[in-house]
Amino acid sequence: MAAVKLQIGVAGLGRMGKRHALNFLQNVPRASLVAVSTPDADERQWAKENLAPHGVTVYEKYADLLSHQGLSAVCVASATAVHAEQAIAAIAAGKHVLCEKPLGISVDISQTVVDAAAARPDLKVMCGFSRRFDASYRDAYSKMQSGMIGRPSVLRSQTCDVLDPSGFFVAYAEFSGGIFVDCSIHDIDLALWFFGEDAKVRSVHAVGITAVEPDLRKYNDRDNAVGVVEFNDGRIAYLYASRMMAAGQEDATEIIGTKGKLTVNMVPTENHVRIYQPGGIRHELPQNYWGRFRAAFTTEAIEFTDSVLNDTPVPVKLESAVTAVRIGAALQKSMITGEKIVFDESGSEGDRARL
Amino acid sequence: MAAVKLQIGVAGLGRMGKRHALNFLQNVPRASLVAVSTPDADERQWAKENLAPHGVTVYEKYADLLSHQGLSAVCVASATAVHAEQAIAAIAAGKHVLCEKPLGISVDISQTVVDAAAARPDLKVMCGFSRRFDASYRDAYSKMQSGMIGRPSVLRSQTCDVLDPSGFFVAYAEFSGGIFVDCSIHDIDLALWFFGEDAKVRSVHAVGITAVEPDLRKYNDRDNAVGVVEFNDGRIAYLYASRMMAAGQEDATEIIGTKGKLTVNMVPTENHVRIYQPGGIRHELPQNYWGRFRAAFTTEAIEFTDSVLNDTPVPVKLESAVTAVRIGAALQKSMITGEKIVFDESGSEGDRARL
Amino acid sequence: MAAVKLQIGVAGLGRMGKRHALNFLQNVPRASLVAVSTPDADERQWAKENLAPHGVTVYEKYADLLSHQGLSAVCVASATAVHAEQAIAAIAAGKHVLCEKPLGISVDISQTVVDAAAARPDLKVMCGFSRRFDASYRDAYSKMQSGMIGRPSVLRSQTCDVLDPSGFFVAYAEFSGGIFVDCSIHDIDLALWFFGEDAKVRSVHAVGITAVEPDLRKYNDRDNAVGVVEFNDGRIAYLYASRMMAAGQEDATEIIGTKGKLTVNMVPTENHVRIYQPGGIRHELPQNYWGRFRAAFTTEAIEFTDSVLNDTPVPVKLESAVTAVRIGAALQKSMITGEKIVFDESGSEGDRARL
Amino acid sequence: MAAVKLQIGVAGLGRMGKRHALNFLQNVPRASLVAVSTPDADERQWAKENLAPHGVTVYEKYADLLSHQGLSAVCVASATAVHAEQAIAAIAAGKHVLCEKPLGISVDISQTVVDAAAARPDLKVMCGFSRRFDASYRDAYSKMQSGMIGRPSVLRSQTCDVLDPSGFFVAYAEFSGGIFVDCSIHDIDLALWFFGEDAKVRSVHAVGITAVEPDLRKYNDRDNAVGVVEFNDGRIAYLYASRMMAAGQEDATEIIGTKGKLTVNMVPTENHVRIYQPGGIRHELPQNYWGRFRAAFTTEAIEFTDSVLNDTPVPVKLESAVTAVRIGAALQKSMITGEKIVFDESGSEGDRARL
Incomplete structure (x- = not known):
């Protein structure tokens, strides 16, 4: 009996993105890391060596990641400046979203994510305040x-x-x-x-x-x-x-x-x-x-995955991030x-x- | 691309056995817990509720566990008094063995496990001294x-x-x-x-x-x-x-x-x-x-799994346990x-x- | 050979005053506690029982303390509201002064003590910031x-x-x-x-x-x-x-x-x-x-005593207290x-x- | 009113002897260090510089220390090998004794001190187990x-x-x-x-x-x-x-x-x-x-002094030292x-x- 797993992708493979990708790959039994995206060539090379052998597809463009066959959720771990637009694009594409903090560098930008999420109550959207999981x-x-x-x-x-x-x-x-x-x-x-x-x-x-x-x-x-x-x-x-x-x-x-x-x-x-x-x-x-906070990030990923698969509320309210x-x-x-x-x-x- | 996983069974579901079983089920990406065995009816009931839903077969007899289709390795977590005989039976059946400490309560009994392992250099046999993995x-x-x-x-x-x-x-x-x-x-x-x-x-x-x-x-x-x-x-x-x-x-x-x-x-x-x-x-x-030592037990299970799948020496010499x-x-x-x-x-x- | 000792009095015998008095009595080899004063009858009773047997004179009025035969120095440990006036009176009487912090509750009041001290450079006047002695x-x-x-x-x-x-x-x-x-x-x-x-x-x-x-x-x-x-x-x-x-x-x-x-x-x-x-x-x-800070108060008393007996600068500048x-x-x-x-x-x- | 003080001498001015001497000189209000003795010329030179200015007489011979006018008590802080004989000599001379540990390097030698003390119940004899005062x-x-x-x-x-x-x-x-x-x-x-x-x-x-x-x-x-x-x-x-x-x-x-x-x-x-x-x-x-244990040594000296001046039992039984x-x-x-x-x-x- 094969359990259903959350097909997730990670956007951005900088310092934090790499960690999130490996975390989903190794430590979250109910999730499958299926794809990643990054505009940075060095980061893609790292992904080809470290993720591709485990069946992870590597994209340059975020839009391609969102189109990945079977993808259910995205972890946005890119530069802060694009957190909001990537999160909103994911919501628009019908994906659940785990977004690194902060949602944006201003209240207005952050609020746009909350508004987008409010329009899609069927999706789980969470901002990753890691200490809440420590x-x-x-x-x-x-x-x-x-x-x-x-x-x-x-x-x-x-x-x-x-x-x-x-x-x-x-x-x-x-x-x-x-x-x-x-x-x-x-x-x-x-x-x-x-x-x-x-x-x-x-x-x-x-x-x-x-x-x-x-x-x-x-x-x-x-x-x-x-x-x-x-x-x-x-x-x-x-x-x-x-x-x-x-x-x-x-x-x-x-x-x-x-x-x-x-x-x-x-x-x-x-x-x-x-x-x-x-x-x-x-x-x-x-x-x-x-x-x-390594262990907290694992708990965060596990609980986000659970909230999607079990259709339960995410553990941290999105409004709080604004x-x-x-x-x-x-x-x-x-x-x-x-x-x-x-x-x-x-x-x-x-x-x-x-x- | 599906990676090869170690098909492992756990013998004994007492205090430590339950923990080993859940550990292999949840925390060891390269292992699949496929079966368990215990002569204790209450423990089997626990297994039916907690392990069976994840595809784990529950046996009463250890011999049946050893005969489980596709099984490659056994984690012996039963009472100390049967550690040695179960380990030796597993070796005889061509299974890799991770045995809880101590191998036996006497030197002579413990040595029998070492002797059995020495006769099968193709198998990985390790005694679980958890602190070595902390x-x-x-x-x-x-x-x-x-x-x-x-x-x-x-x-x-x-x-x-x-x-x-x-x-x-x-x-x-x-x-x-x-x-x-x-x-x-x-x-x-x-x-x-x-x-x-x-x-x-x-x-x-x-x-x-x-x-x-x-x-x-x-x-x-x-x-x-x-x-x-x-x-x-x-x-x-x-x-x-x-x-x-x-x-x-x-x-x-x-x-x-x-x-x-x-x-x-x-x-x-x-x-x-x-x-x-x-x-x-x-x-x-x-x-x-x-x-x-929870995290050490996870590391122990991961490294034992790696040594089998990669055919590398186990991290703790068996003789040391004697x-x-x-x-x-x-x-x-x-x-x-x-x-x-x-x-x-x-x-x-x-x-x-x-x- | 009898060493010269500093004849000191303590003004005020509230919580801190009692401690200062006992400190000078027991822990400062180069000082002799010779007199105390307090307007509070209960505190004087305490002094009669605890200090008088060791040869300490007990006064009601601060002016009488200042007139005590042979007195060289005063430790002002009374209520904050009278720190400044008592310190200034002591300076006027030609006594060295160790004053509990703060000099006063306002800058202006505190400054009056500094001004009085400046007019008598022959006297040692120090505000007791105990942590400097810890x-x-x-x-x-x-x-x-x-x-x-x-x-x-x-x-x-x-x-x-x-x-x-x-x-x-x-x-x-x-x-x-x-x-x-x-x-x-x-x-x-x-x-x-x-x-x-x-x-x-x-x-x-x-x-x-x-x-x-x-x-x-x-x-x-x-x-x-x-x-x-x-x-x-x-x-x-x-x-x-x-x-x-x-x-x-x-x-x-x-x-x-x-x-x-x-x-x-x-x-x-x-x-x-x-x-x-x-x-x-x-x-x-x-x-x-x-x-x-018990030990720091002892060090403070010892070092103040030393600065008077050795005619060296006090360890904490008075201006700093303002x-x-x-x-x-x-x-x-x-x-x-x-x-x-x-x-x-x-x-x-x-x-x-x-x- | 001058309180009665214990006139005490220290025998031996090695590492511990120096410390005991300074301790009695500076930290024990009810004791007066009046004399010290040591056969070592360098140690006597140290004493002349550090103790004599405070009115302490410096002897070469222990017998002369014991004969010091008005001496009531001795602190034996010499080499372990002479602890017992010096303690016994002090007892014979009618002096109270605070002896550094151990009384002797053998049971028999140590017992001789206990026996000598038993014959003079009017004297306070204590072995200095400093931790008891910590x-x-x-x-x-x-x-x-x-x-x-x-x-x-x-x-x-x-x-x-x-x-x-x-x-x-x-x-x-x-x-x-x-x-x-x-x-x-x-x-x-x-x-x-x-x-x-x-x-x-x-x-x-x-x-x-x-x-x-x-x-x-x-x-x-x-x-x-x-x-x-x-x-x-x-x-x-x-x-x-x-x-x-x-x-x-x-x-x-x-x-x-x-x-x-x-x-x-x-x-x-x-x-x-x-x-x-x-x-x-x-x-x-x-x-x-x-x-x-600096503070414990001070407490030890103070309590030994108190037991002599107040004629109360010493805080540590001598037999215990044997x-x-x-x-x-x-x-x-x-x-x-x-x-x-x-x-x-x-x-x-x-x-x-x-x-």
Whole structure:
């Protein structure tokens, strides 16, 4: 008896695309990776060597991927700038979509995906906020829900990458939406998750510096940034993002409640090994986001696959991805202008007078 | 293009057997679980509900499993007492074998499996020492091999289970070979791995108590035991095993070298969550061996599958499993008799005079 | 040979005053506690029982303490509201002064102490920022100075007290200057220390909530607050203060540099004990500020005594205490008004237009 | 009012003697260090520079120290070989005695001190087992006493020094009594403390190696040793001592009970600082015994002083120090002979037949 499998394709084979492709190929029993597409010749060569031997068709054009015989779903893992248009094209072609975060670098672009999805309620469309699938974050969420810490009131969260000495992230900044939309989007999504999707933002304020890469300024970006988000119901999220960590990927979160506190990954560790040498006791860290969240990406792919095959709701609401971009973009704007930004009751950016 | 997969069956569906079966079903892309067998009606019922829907045939008799059409390999996960005979029967039937540890509760029984395997060099036969497949142990081994700690000289290792208030382990003790053969076998295997497979034992000595379960004495077993193993080349391994941990599974290892030390899992943790409440900061632990080593069992299954499909040597030499039983059984004997046991140059138990 | 000792008196015997008095009595070999003063009858009774037997004179009036025969120095540990006037009176009487933080709840009041001290360069006047005397903070500072983390660029620091269920802190808030002046002053001082005393503030912004004690609002205070301080030279300090911790005192600091990071007390611990019980592994925390910094207060008292007896500069510049209040008061104002506050080049509060 | 102070002298100004002298000089308010003695000219020179300016008389001969006008007590911190004779001479001279561990390198020698003390019940005579004064060990003991871990059944403890590349410890080994009497004596004392002073030893067994210093063999010593102590009431202590740690002083203890476990210093730390650099997160360790137990030595000195001035019993029974040497010497003998040593009911070494 051969079980029905989800025929899925991956669009984009950059750093994240390769990982998504291998993930669907190796770790998702109910999915079959059947095709990939990328405009980049080197990436196609990689696919020919690593994916084609397992029966995966390699396309140059995304449109051809969408036309692949039997394809049911697409994982959009291309550059942020084309997330939205590729997701919308897939929906138009009747494919289920797992889209890498963010949906787009602006609220308007992100909203177009939500609108397209709303028109096709038969399709599963999900934005991949990987931390929602991480075992530790889920454990913390479940403990909070059980009342263990009283009312969650303050959330501190950070997304901090190792310094990439190649400076790749400067060029990348031109299209990433900036450090708050690219990195802190995860922390913002955590705030929405832990405080409740309907939490309304009252104000945002952010500051940033270029400690290691002054060239980021030409793209209105920074390499270290701190943001503060006030919610209307008397809660605060404060965020830190950095691109210059020395030791490894440092993504940590504290959820502080009226009766206790939960932390996730306060002291990052790669594994259970400790090294004793002159100078002290040392342990290693994951060196990048994938190293920390590899298992979460697998769970994400498995659960997306299940929601399609079982026709159940996707585990993360799509609208939430727009709210996250709204907050991230406002923080980015505050950081660049130096202005605190306040929102009115409806959740739109208001004027200072309202305060 | 459909890749060739290893058709494998699992014998025994007790606690570990169920886990092995699900592991091969879900996590090993190159293997297909095609059949299982167990004499236990409840276990067969479980299999009918959980495995049969995925196309797995359920047998009562092991002989029928071996006769399953197209079967290439067997995972022996039955009671320790039948490990050897089932492994030998599988070899006789021309099947590759992945056998749960230990091969048998005595050296002689264990050796019969090695002998049977030696007669069929075309078959892959491996004893599953799961820690050899754990990412942290592998990282520690690799760091040791790189010279990071000088010459490894002392190894401390423990296998400590949570107290099972049902007292199941008392009945289990009758056939387990005792705490050193059942639990410490892992630590002994680590010593052989880290000190080198050809390390020769000079003496063993052990003591034990029944702190929580005096009934263990009727099976010549204890619930807490400490053993010391001297090697001829000036190295020491000292071991602790317990069945009464309160907090969780505590399997820890230190490898102490002339220039440094490596530890694995000195302070066990379930995940990245920490809980702050009145009374302090707390974290949870895995509650059993599987919880700690789940990923290692998957790696073990994947690598065994690869060694069969690729016709490469299995990652753990079978002879090593006999040596581990030899040391474990001697420690068990020392614990019960109160005598230190010395080995002569050939590795056989000698007399005290030799010292 | 009897060594000359510093004859010191302590003004105020509230929670901190008692500790300072006992500290000078027991732990400072070169100082003699000769007298104390407090207007509170209960506190005087305590002093009669605990200090008088060791030869300490107990006064009701501060003026009498200042007139105590042979007195050379005063430790001002009274209510914040009288810090400045008592310090100035001591200076006028020709006494050296160790004053508890803050000098005053406003910049102007704090400055009066600095002015009085400037007029008497023969006297040692120091504001007690206890963390500057903590072994861990000093170790971190020294490592930073050695270049270990490159250029320090971002400082995260928090002062978080255990929830006091008596609600004492509400009444206390009326005169404390608010959470930023009372608690975060320590973190602000750390920023000035680690970034350099001459770091100029560019802007501050803060938000706060009353998660457990709404009554704080009548004194324009909050029980949880987040503040962000931008410095002109491209550095950021961001701060968190709370009065509702469940597990214990949580004072932690991160100093993030371009080549590394140093943390102090990221996971607070009381001692070296870990408790393994069902539910996990747990450790306790200091329950208050004194529990965490007891040894630092002793070092502070010893070093202040040494600076007087040896006629060397006090280890912490007095002017720094005014700058800390300036920043703390601005954060408090920002939290209450909702306005971001910018400073002009001279370090005075400017207008928004400047940005 | 000048309080009465204990006039104390320190005999021996080697590594530990210097520390004891400075400890009494600086940290014990109720004691006055009035004199010291040492036959070593360099040590006397150090004393003239560091102690004499504070009014401390420096003697060459111990007899002269004992004759110092007004002396009430002596701290014996000389070489282990003369501990007993100096302690006895002090008792004969009517002085209270705080003697560094061990009382002697043999049971017989140690017993002579107990006998001498028994004849002078008016004098306080204590052997300085510093860990009994450590805040963490005391906390663990108190938690165990409260029933938190059920019945303590297994104790693991280690005393592990940093490798001294000068090889000083080889010469030192000639007179130290060996690694079990010199280092493990602390762990043995902990077993007696935590299991109860009246716990009777049933057997001991030990093994040792010379991993870094083969020359130790000429003094019948080893640089790494593992010992196992069985108690008659069904408890086990197992010990590890080493002189080759790379990272720092590693003195750790686990007390394992039927309902829980307590650990002390499982991952040694110097302070609250963590260092993040390429390669991971690191923390430093105390580099020697004093670094780890400095505060405990101060508490020990304060409590010894209090017991003399208040005429209360000393906090550690003197007889316990003989029992510790008895066990340590037996372990040392077992390590060298290779024989397991059993004790008869009276606690004397018996013969193997008894088992």
